Amino acid sequence: MSSADNVMDKLVSLAKRRGFVFQSSEIYGGLGSVWDYGPLGVELKKNIKERWWRSMVHAREDIEGLDAAILMHPKVWEASGHIAGFTDPLVDCKHCKNRFRADDPRIKGTPGQPDAQCPVCGTKGSLTAPRQFNLMFKTFMGPVEEQAAVIFLRPETAQGIYVNYLNVLQSSRQKIPFGIAQIGKAFRNEITPGNFTFRTREFEQMEMQFFVKPGTDGEWFERWRDERMRWLVELGIRPEKLRFHQHTPQELAHYAKEAYDIEYEFPFGWHEFEGIHNRSDFDLSRHQQFSGKKLDYLDAGTNERYLPYVIETSAGADRTALVVLCDAYAEEEVAGEKRVVLRFQPSLAPLKAAVFPLVNKDGMPELARRLYDGLRRHFNVFYDDGGSIGRRYRRQDEAGTPFGITVDGQSTQDQTVTVRDRDTLKQDRVAADRLVDYLVQKLAG
Numbered sequence: 001m002s003s004a005d006n007v008m009d010k011l012v013s014l015a016k017r018r019g020f021v022f023q024s025s026e027i028y029g030g031l032g033s034v035w036d037y038g039p040l041g042v043e044l045k046k047n048i049k050e051r052w053w054r055s056m057v058h059a060r061e062d063i064e065g066l067d068a069a070i071l072m073h074p075k076v077w078e079a080s081g082h083i084a085g086f087t088d089p090l091v092d093c094k095h096c097k098n099r100f101r102a103d104d105p106r107i108k109g110t111p112g113q114p115d116a117q118c119p120v121c122g123t124k125g126s127l128t129a130p131r132q133f134n135l136m137f138k139t140f141m142g143p144v145e146e147q148a149a150v151i152f153l154r155p156e157t158a159q160g161i162y163v164n165y166l167n168v169l170q171s172s173r174q175k176i177p178f179g180i181a182q183i184g185k186a187f188r189n190e191i192t193p194g195n196f197t198f199r200t201r202e203f204e205q206m207e208m209q210f211f212v213k214p215g216t217d218g219e220w221f222e223r224w225r226d227e228r229m230r231w232l233v234e235l236g237i238r239p240e241k242l243r244f245h246q247h248t249p250q251e252l253a254h255y256a257k258e259a260y261d262i263e264y265e266f267p268f269g270w271h272e273f274e275g276i277h278n279r280s281d282f283d284l285s286r287h288q289q290f291s292g293k294k295l296d297y298l299d300a301g302t303n304e305r306y307l308p309y310v311i312e313t314s315a316g317a318d319r320t321a322l323v324v325l326c327d328a329y330a331e332e333e334v335a336g337e338k339r340v341v342l343r344f345q346p347s348l349a350p351l352k353a354a355v356f357p358l359v360n361k362d363g364m365p366e367l368a369r370r371l372y373d374g375l376r377r378h379f380n381v382f383y384d385d386g387g388s389i390g391r392r393y394r395r396q397d398e399a400g401t402p403f404g405i406t407v408d409g410q411s412t413q414d415q416t417v418t419v420r421d422r423d424t425l426k427q428d429r430v431a432a433d434r435l436v437d438y439l440v441q442k443l444a445g
């Protein structure tokens with residue numbers, strides 16, 4: 001086993017043990033590459049999404065928020081090119097019924113020919129010639145499964161923004177340049193998903209489409225590219241683990257004029273988790289053509305009419321959460337003992353603090369409970385009175401909780417507690433009635 005597998009195995013096992021991520025429908029054997037976020041995972045992902053929303057929507061006067069429905073008119077996907085072009089060439093094994101990408105490196109020989117061998121069951125000549133397979137999930141709207149009612153689960157959130165761009169522009173009284181941001185689920189029937197939550201069939205996107213005057217798109221593209229990298233570094237991701245990858249002309253999607261990926265060095269290698277794309281006026285011109293509705297913008301200042309260009313920043317919420325998890329994971333020796341710790345930036349940590357009575361007697365549990373009840377109104381905190389204090393600290397290290405608050409013998413005398421810092425392991429003695437202020441200050445830093 002390579003060390004990369006080893007780190008991922010440990011991370012997957014910690015994620016389950018501590019309640020970050022569970023396999024979907026596990027008691028039924030699981031559903032392929034679908035994952036559920038547990039009590040700590042949902043907090044981590046929510047903190048990332050809220051951070052994104054604050055910086056993209058609340059902190060800017062030129063971006064508005066949107067929450068479009070997952071189900072859209074089927075013509076949207078004709079206009080976007082997803083019906084015709086969102087396909088992968090796939091081959092089927094007629095013997096074991098498994099399906100593979102035509103370029104799966106495990107296939108020996110040429111699919112469709114007698115020499116080709118199925119990588120799962122080993123049968124020769126059982127693989128079909130490659131066929132185009134659409135990656136959109138299809139479903140039926142209304143009570144009758146008839147062709148007229150076929151609709152799709154959206155494969156990206158972007159189209160909900162394009163078809164609403166005039167509604168948002170007019171209702172918010174924005175002017176170009178301006179953007180629309182959205183966080184939501186999207187679905188792709190990936191044939192080779194994997195690497196834990198990295199490639200999944202159901203995923204959440206954090207997308208922003210920025211509408212600009214043609215000719216200014218190059219400049220805005222560069223601004224957004226730099227802005228998104230800066231945001232990730234502010235999230236506490238180690239800069240040496242982040243890099244840009246510029247798409248070559250062969251890699252560019254059909255809608256893109258220019259594109260950069262932001263990649264992270266995962267234990268399984270460098271992979272993309274966010275993209276910045278210059279989509280030109282491709283999407284708006286296609287929707288104008290397919291809907292028959294005018295989508296151009298009238299500049300009231302100059303009386304010019306034009307179809308805006310779009311700069312897109314598209315991040316995976318699940319992938320960003322996986323980046324944060326991988327980047328926070330550390331194993332180290334403390335006083336001759338091994339500890340596993342998640343060094344989340346405190347603002348992203350699922351739990352901000354845990355409260356421990358040193359022993360369950362002498363008035364310590366009562367004081368610890370009272371402090372916990374007070375803190376709970378301000379932060380997501382945890383109460384733990386089980387096992388040795390060392391065991392309790394280590395459980396919170398694995399959860400990435402930045403502060404451990406211990407009520408000891410001295411506390412019941414002078415109303416002070418110790419606060420242990422997850423990273424430095426230093427302990428401060430803090431007055432119980434100052435705890436909220438103390439944590440507010442530490443969490444902001």
Ligand SMILES: [Zn+2]
Pocket residue numbers: 093094095096097098118119120121122123126
């Ligand atoms: Zn087979």
